[in-house]
Amino acid sequence: MSGVQERVTDALYGLGWATVKKLPEPVARRLGRSIADAVWKRRGKGVLRLEANLARVVPDATPQKLAALSRAGMRSYLRYWMESFRLPAWSRQRIAEGVEVKDVHLLTEGLAAGKGVVLALPHMGNYDLAGAWVTTKLDTPFTTVAERLKPETLYDRFVAYREGLGMEVLPHTGGSAFGALARRLRAGGLVCLVADRDLSTSGVEVKFFGEATRMPPGPALLAQQTGALLLPVTLWYDSSSIMRGRVHPPVDVPETGTRAEKTSVMTQAVADAFATGIADHPEDWHMLQRLWLADLEHVEERPA
Template structure:
């Protein structure tokens, strides 16, 4: 928080999250959504959605300023809706979760699990992936995923406990055991491994064509699928109206093909590109559900952020 010493700002952030966990659960659902819509509108009005607007402008270049402004407003509302739903998730029972989720294309994933295998999923920051994870643990199979370590540490712990409370196994991206070996171990048992990959959090990312522009994405899902010979499913998530409230649609797209020839790195890049193609189509169609407030396109990145050498 601007103007506060670091330790006080961290304490205020933790207190704010804990207040959110407690207070939003007690509000009627419609009132909670209206409150978060209002916060989203204020955020946009105060210029807090500049990066979202820049990203939307790149994937939807046909929009004029007025249409882009309207889309950003809806995007920020969708982004805050994610938090509203996250704060309320711990009080939802199985029936309530099921009522909020519609699924398409999950038959192929269920076949993999029923055969004793695991399914690796390539996700973007679309819709509500925590609600999707909660649905998965209840109605699909065990879920193991990776979480970016947030600052301050107390906030990361809050979200870690929240997601584990939903039934998911969470591996911290940094500050814990090596992630890739742990994921390989997980992939050897029947479970779903969804990984957010539309943003490069390390220097190991690969450059792909995303909505017609070069962007950096994480190679982890493709590398894991190749290493353990598991299918790689692109997955898109979007919000949809449910009566007076909201729900989500989880779409399991067909698994991407594994190139017959080429070095491992080349196969990883090709499979990541195939996932980026699917994700790009979803982002163009449901742009307001893409909650990307960071830089992903190469032209927006620091020039010093060069690709790492191939492992």
């Protein structure tokens, strides 16, 4: 991305946070749907990639069904952005009433045990809203990690936005994040990590909807090293103003095996939990990038 493109991108995000949060909620919803439909009709790379990913999730879907799913997926994705731009202006009551989570007792009981909890989430629903709900409704601060975006001013915007919602945000790069997360967990804290797409070269290979991909080892490694509870979580929208979620059963550390073997087993269990939630609500999985190894290898082998 050139310097001019970076500045334009930063300005657009800034405009979103400055203006969309002032709109009445019904107006923001309609605006999001209109933008989503316009983008979907253009059939750009993101929409086509979303459809290709959804074809793995719903392998028996007809082209018409995939098109309908991708349109619903873009509406869900833009709903995420409209909500995110408006979240700083939401009242504590609006945040608390905007999320309903099944089996949240697994989280609260895990925190009460004092060993720390790692929540692993896919790119699904609105994890910023879920985070705001945790800090507001559950009155529980937590630590997360953010990808370093370019330009730096855009990364700073996202950090300030999430810190304003009560989160502690660490940069993904730099090497110090893992140690800081481990310290938070040993102190009985909560760590939340988006974990369905590997951003490093150390991802663990897993089977996901029947095909190979890589997912981050961080959640499994943190659970092994600190004794924290590892809980997968999936999120989805219903037709109202409510976002719903489910805390899946804990992923236990295997009793035998090397560290690498344990990490592999645990990461596969996280992937399986993600797959369950995504299969139930595929339109709310916002994966507009290449994910499976077959797609990534095709890009790597293509001549420059």
